[in-house]
Amino acid sequence: MKIKVATIDKGGKDKLYTPLIEHFLKISRPFATIEVIDIFNKSIIRGHEEGVIQSKHSYSEAFANHFSANGVNIALDPNGIVVDSFDIAKILKDKNSVTFFIGGAYGLEESFVQQCNKCISFGKITLSHKLAKVVLLEQIFRALAINNNHPYHK
């Protein structure tokens, strides 16, 4: 199966988060191909200068190219349905293609969230988008482990 994680992030390697991100991609490889898509462009910079509404709109535009017409699209938003690790396993189970979208500093636009198949939340705490990406990748691996009877989740 193919999983994409699309985020509003400048990307590039850094000493703090890249080793962990690469670790979870590597240990997930027996079960799924995971691609991390970091997007940051001039429209997002302009949005951040202009305000919340413009920012959210620039994220939707950036994500539009990565929206999967045939696959499952999942938004991550603090206002989404609070899920546990087994719920994420159910989301991934028997799917060919799943794309997760993590919003930028201002979250996601309501109209974008509505286009997604599901909007999920990991809880009420605010995480930096970089740490949210790490937590999502750990949860994806945990979910793959559950679906493949791998002992990690026990």
Add this chain to the structure above:
Amino acid sequence: MKIKVATIDKGGKDKLYTPLIEHFLKISRPFATIEVIDIFNKSIIRGHEEGVIQSKHSYSEAFANHFSANGVNIALDPNGIVVDSFDIAKILKDKNSVTFFIGGAYGLEESFVQQCNKCISFGKITLSHKLAKVVLLEQIFRALAINNNHPYHK
């Protein structure tokens, strides 16, 4: 102020988590001294061999030495009150000493949780104890930033 984070963990440096842990300790330093206490001993190993009840009891014994008689003690448990970052800020506000306890693979013993001033949860997802430690440290820094009007949380 002084903050302690006590966990059931073998400790030692690793390439994946240590850089992030040290990063959050460093950026928190203007606001608080944070000490991470990783505990793993023979009683915990024996507990893990024997079962859930024995494991949880071994965590309580290990944590007893670090329970603060004069400070605030906070248990982290999936069954706790789901908090957001502002709730954590309130927990830390104007305190001299706060200790957080993250349980081991089997969580925390009910009698230990009851001795704490509060039992909090970050949501329903299961995180590895190492990632839970990183998320807690990020939340502590975020809470300190809120209480000190530092722009990180915005």
